[in-house]
Amino acid sequence: MRTYCFIAVLLWAFCASAKVRVVSTIPDLADVAQQIGGDRVETVALLRGTQDPHFADPKPSMMVALNKADLLLSVGLELEQGWLPPLMQGARNNKILPGNAGYLEVSQFVPLLEKRTNVDRSEGDIHKGGNPHFWIDPERMRLIAKGISTGLQAIDPEGKAAYEAGFKAYDAQLQAKIADWKAKLAPHQGKKLVEYHRSWIYFLEFSRLVSVGEIEPKPGVEPSPSSVSALLERVRQEQPRLVIQEAYYPQNLSRLFAQKAGAALVILPTMVGAQGTKNYIEVIDSMVNQIIAHLN
């Protein structure tokens, strides 16, 4: 009897201390979940901040993380469609399959841009449901954080108060930073830039900067010398000040393009971990500061 009691106490202690295990595709979502969940959650991101989320390596070790997950956070809009499905199938964890509370596509929480109908691949790698690069807009990240908080409450109802408090604190922090970022960016409204991939539209909406073109002739299609020459002729009149891109895209061509266009090439972090960033707020901080430094 004494043994049974001891085992029961051990089990209770294990259950009581068990944290909600959150696995996210991009590290930014893991960071936000950690900020909201605090000690109640432990988070793992499948991708590093320097990886291209379109083309990740679906390593079997990721299945082990997904097998133990209580909640899977993905961007959605088919951004991870090329590598996430076999991992989810192989993880043997019904909790994180679509249709269950443990599967959360955060695209559902934000207003989306560039939704398309009647589109085919002759136009490039278009995401019909909308452009999936929305997480780099801090205003939208507030909505995502709210959604993640709700998702955590659904799978861990006992932590409702903690998640609500965590969200409020994080949201307040984000709001303060947003005011700061907007104040810094305000003098530069309307300034023009060129993107490498069409992954900045949400940030441009936030920053009021204006894109006059993309280095990629079509989304997901590698630029050719002639396509970049044509872009150069087209945007010279516009006098873009910057060429912005993620570190995982090739840089020699964009550097030369920037040089010929009289602009500065700026490699920006878009995910936590890139360029030494430790959390989402540092990512946006770095983005805003680098852009302003070059615009000044």
Added chain:
Amino acid sequence: MTLALLGCAVLCAPGAVPLLADDLADFEAALQADAQSSAKPGDSNGISNAVVAGSDPLNLGFTIDFGLFGFSKKDHRAHGGHMANRNGPSIQGVELTAGSAIDPFFRFDLQYQFTHQHFEEMVIETTALPGNLKIRAGQFRTKLGRSNDRCLHQWSFVDHQLSTEYLFSAEGISLPGIEGSWLVPLPWYTELTVGIQGLGQTRSQLSSEINGIGDLIYSPRLSQFFDLTDYTSLLWGLNTSFAHSPYPDHMDHHNRSYIYGTDLTLKWQPESDSRFSLTWTTEGWYRELEVPQDLWRDAGGSSELAAQLSLSWQAAVRGEIWRRLSGDTPSIRLQTGLESLRGEASVSYSPSHFSRLRFQYGLEDIEGYRLNHIFALQLEVSAGAHGAHSW
């Protein structure tokens, strides 16, 4: 050349902006420099894993492989399967794929090959079994080694491996049956898979009718994956397959066949460039085949190195060997596996995520045939949903 063609295409396009010659030359040089410093990860075959499945609930997709082939010797060995046997053009594959969740408990996936008019796979899979278990039922490619359960568009070459052909068939082993797998609860990825299939025949196995459990083909596999560093990964597999031999003796005694194999895949992506990767894959096989009044023993394998050189370029080399260890029944030698050596090199270019052009040169030295040089140019395109591939 390709860059020139692309450039020409844009120049000739209606409404194209006139270009400055020095700009064009500069951009070509910069692009070449970029090409040397970037590649797609997670894409060992050069064509993208990306999917634009759209709103199609069945995720229907087509993959078409067209090839031009040239052989230096007319009497070369005809490998069969997706590989052409004559000089000239060949439709290597027209594959229809579909897959969807059925309900919270099952999903299905199918691959139909129009060129050979058969299902390569048609599988119903559980999604909600407890205890880290999964069961697949239907017709499926047996999980044996790294190549058997991969389809044509996942290869780094235009042709299949010799070991797959000699052990099973030119299209590997895909038979009706049931497969159970268990993700072993360990800190690292360990999966135990057991395929039980029947009512079919390969070059090593026979299951013509089932009167007892001994009449089935059993194929267990244990695979383990290790993240050696953040940038280096290793997959190690142990494989076996047991069945009746396709060569019964005259006393109606069922001869048996035994296949043992191991495979190793090592992948490296440098820290400085997450888009570049090198993948080294090696498979080794040993077979014992009881044949009338003889024991056939042979062994062989392959080793290939595939490199993503840039966003669009991939190169791969492969060496293969097959050797007979004992047994000398001439008819069986011809049917099971001839002593062989083969070396191949391929270069692939993908204009987009959904199309790929591949050139391949191969040199094979197969017992009973003269040294044969093989040239191939393959065009592959994917339309509709193109399913994600495993590691």
